[in-house]
Amino acid sequence: xxxxxxxxxxxxxxxxxxxxxxxxxxxxxxxxxxxxxxxxxxxxxxxxxxxxxxxxxxxxxxxxxxxxxxxxxxxxxxxxxxxxxxxxxxxxxxxxxxxxxxxxxxxxxxxxxxxxxxxxxxxxxxxxxxxxxxxxxxxxxxxxxxxxxxxxxxxxxxxxxxxxxxxxxxxxxxxxxxxxxxxxxxxxxxxxxxxxxxxxxxxxxxxxxxxxxxxxxxxxxxxxxxxx
Numbered sequence: 001x002x003x004x005x006x007x008x009x010x011x012x013x014x015x016x017x018x019x020x021x022x023x024x025x026x027x028x029x030x031x032x033x034x035x036x037x038x039x040x041x042x043x044x045x046x047x048x049x050x051x052x053x054x055x056x057x058x059x060x061x062x063x064x065x066x067x068x069x070x071x072x073x074x075x076x077x078x079x080x081x082x083x084x085x086x087x088x089x090x091x092x093x094x095x096x097x098x099x100x101x102x103x104x105x106x107x108x109x110x111x112x113x114x115x116x117x118x119x120x121x122x123x124x125x126x127x128x129x130x131x132x133x134x135x136x137x138x139x140x141x142x143x144x145x146x147x148x149x150x151x152x153x154x155x156x157x158x159x160x161x162x163x164x165x166x167x168x169x170x171x172x173x174x175x176x177x178x179x180x181x182x183x184x185x186x187x188x189x190x191x192x193x194x195x196x197x198x199x200x201x202x203x204x205x206x207x208x209x210x211x212x213x214x215x216x217x218x219x220x221x222x223x224x225x226x227x228x
Contacts, residue, residue, distance in 0.1 A: 051217025
């Protein structure tokens, strides 16, 4: 009798262990499934990710240009932009974007732009400028057509730099004043170029906040004017 009871107890223990193993395995699978991280979005899937990728690409290009053609201030500029790159990557991670994805701003119209914006051939360029600036009148911004439109077709993003509202540019020297209008919300800001970057107009954080749409890091429909 005692032997039968011993065997019965062992069987019960074996069954309990098996049940616990199955239950634990099921719980592990459920936990693994629920804790799986979402796949990061690429620049082609999200406007936010595209804006951050563009900003990263512009800053990386600036750093590469400074290293290729260094001057007395290059080391300080590179250190500053490397900090900006790190901040952009943090924003990519926080926004669910692919960290480190870089995209250069499309500047397909740029090769012909310097001649128009440089002012020496202004006599021939000016007659056509009012027609180029005319679309701004449709936005209701009466002052939008007051400057010379430049960098036609360019998108605008942020550099990630702090400080008072300002811009950087690969076409205009420091001291140049640019008016940037977001045609999607009719907000505009006039800022002074204070440094060099990899695009026509790259706004710092404060300037970008003045014209951005909530949650977006890229202005696709931008009017850029030289006003001083």
